[in-house]
Amino acid sequence: MARWQFALVIAAGLAVGAGSAVVYMRQGMAPAGGGWMGSKVTGSVDADAWTRARVAVSGLLALNRGQALYFVRKTDEAGRPLRENCRYRVAGGALPGRWWSVTVYAPDNFLPRNDDGALSFDATRVHPDAAGQWQAVAASHPVPGAVWVSTRRAGQFDLTLRIYNPTPAAQADFTTIALPSVTRIGCEGGQGA
Amino acid sequence: MSRAVWLGVCFCAAAAVGHVGTVIAAPQVIMHVAMARLSQHDRLINVFSFSPRVDAHARWVVRPSPDLAYASCVYDLSHGAILVSAAPSADHGYTSISVFAANTDNIAVFDTFAQPQGVRFALALAGQAVPTGVPVVRATTARGIILDRRLAPTAATFAAADQARSADRCAPI
Numbered sequence: 270m271a272r273w274q275f276a277l278v279i280a281a282g283l284a285v286g287a288g289s290a291v292v293y294m295r296q297g298m299a300p301a302g303g304g305w306m307g308s309k310v311t312g313s314v315d316a317d318a319w320t321r322a323r324v325a326v327s328g329l330l331a332l333n334r335g336q337a338l339y340f341v342r343k344t345d346e347a348g349r350p351l352r353e354n355c356r357y358r359v360a361g362g363a364l365p366g367r368w369w370s371v372t373v374y375a376p377d378n379f380l381p382r383n384d385d386g387a388l389s390f391d392a393t394r395v396h397p398d399a400a401g402q403w404q405a406v407a408a409s410h411p412v413p414g415a416v417w418v419s420t421r422r423a424g425q426f427d428l429t430l431r432i433y434n435p436t437p438a439a440q441a442d443f444t445t446i447a448l449p450s451v452t453r454i455g456c457e458g459g460q461g462a
Numbered sequence: 463m464s465r466a467v468w469l470g471v472c473f474c475a476a477a478a479v480g481h482v483g484t485v486i487a488a489p490q491v492i493m494h495v496a497m498a499r500l501s502q503h504d505r506l507i508n509v510f511s512f513s514p515r516v517d518a519h520a521r522w523v524v525r526p527s528p529d530l531a532y533a534s535c536v537y538d539l540s541h542g543a544i545l546v547s548a549a550p551s552a553d554h555g556y557t558s559i560s561v562f563a564a565n566t567d568n569i570a571v572f573d574t575f576a577q578p579q580g581v582r583f584a585l586a587l588a589g590q591a592v593p594t595g596v597p598v599v600r601a602t603t604a605r606g607i608i609l610d611r612r613l614a615p616t617a618a619t620f621a622a623a624d625q626a627r628s629a630d631r632c633a634p635i
Contacts, residue, residue, distance in 0.1 A: 274469065275469075278469050278473045279472055281473060282472065282474065282476025282477040282479075283477070283480035284480065285473075286476065286478060286479060286480025286483075286484065287481065289481050290482075290484035290485045293481075294488060318485050319485055321489045324566055325489040325492040325493065325566050326488065329492060329523055329524050329525075330562055330607060330609055331568070332571060332611075333568045333571060335571065336558055336571050367556065368556055370529045374525055378525055379520070379525070380517070380526065388516075388517070388518065389529055393615060429525060431527065434556070
């Protein structure tokens with residue numbers, strides 16, 4: 270076998286292997302229900318090499334589950350990607366922790382580059398009704414009367430839910446958590462719900 | 463074995479090595495970059511630095527929370543243990559101190575709900591001397607990051623958190 274052929278095959282194999290690792294690391298974590306993704310081992314010493322790699326790319330310096338649970342979703346209730354030019358209703362009830370927040374992130378895993386001062390909403394800003402249910406709107410422009418999180422310049426974004434000091438039951442089993450729903454209200458250009 | 467089979471075997475083996483090697487190396491490399499940024503290229507070691515309020519332009523680490531005030535200390539235990547302390551915020555809102563190893567593992571975390579008077583501990587490698595009477599966290603790597611997170615969703619709460627975190631300590635014993 271010619272040496273150059275051998276070297277070329279090795280180089281191609283290494284490149285394909287490294288590329289597949291990068292694709293893997295950029296993917297989300299395990300389904301947590303209701304369209305959200307999450308991981309029970311984020312930040313912990315129990316994390317395997319693959320989870321560590323994913324966390325390093327998308328959640329570096331994340332806390333372990335005793336302190337915080339992290340959930341990410343990139344789609345609405347119908348499974349469509351979340352997009353800057355659409356408006357979404359984010360709705361839920363009490364969440365099992367001392368405090369929680371929902372934040373918009375652009376595809377580069379950073380906050381969207383806008384100065385709207387509305388990059389997130391949290392447990393102190395929503396107004397639960399008598400049944401404990403709350404609503405907020407994720408959109409590129411404010412909606413009068415609604416708790417608003419700005420998606421302007423977010424492109425095809427995701428929402429991250431953080432629950433701090435989660436209850437032991439929530440830590441043990443994500444399926445016990447009633448995670449918020451994200452429903453498309455409408456889109457610019459007439460593409461409706 | 464035919465030449466084509468040999469080439470196929472070599473390709474698959476190299477792909478496996480490339481995949482596993484990248485997965486193993488990525489956390490170390492990414493943490494190295496984060497430590498370089500947070501320490502301003504090793505100018506700030508074993509000392510807390512305080513991040514401004516998180517806004518759309520924050521790029522020091524992925525997925526920063528705009529509802530938190532952050533302070534960070536890049537530690538280096540190669541010359542001995544360090545002492546870490548943090549006082550609670552005046553409003554007794556959420557404050558946590560988390561310790562990360564160079565491979566991203568969250569090796570310890572404390573919060574002011576469990577320790578309302580504040581957090582204080584020694585961080586040391588195995589075998590390093592530490593003072594008596596102080597809780598000890600044994601680090602798994604000589605370098606890493608300590609992160610102080612404080613609940614600060616508004617300008618007023620950020621100002622209060624900023625004042626409280628100014629007493630943070632991360633220094634050689």
